[in-house]
Amino acid sequence: MDLIIVNQSDLDRRIRAVVAVILLASYFFLDLSTGVSQAALIVAAILIFNAISGNCYIYRMFGYSS
Numbered sequence: 001m002d003l004i005i006v007n008q009s010d011l012d013r014r015i016r017a018v019v020a021v022i023l024l025a026s027y028f029f030l031d032l033s034t035g036v037s038q039a040a041l042i043v044a045a046i047l048i049f050n051a052i053s054g055n056c057y058i059y060r061m062f063g064y065s066s
Helices: 010-029 034-053 057-062
Strands: none
Touching: 010 034
16 A cells, blocks of 8 residues: 555646645734634645645545546
8 A cells, every 4th residue: 555646636736835835924924813823834734745745635535536
């Protein structure tokens, strides 16, 4: 069983990267509450991992590949 299988299209990866950059910018430049800013940072980290690796474990769990 392979741990990392590419199951995202290039468009999917680009969208995740753009959303991650927006979330990172909101973390650094907007004055959000602590919980919201930490959540944005965690989601951005997950999206960056997905964009770089091309693997989404939620897609894999449901058997979907884009």
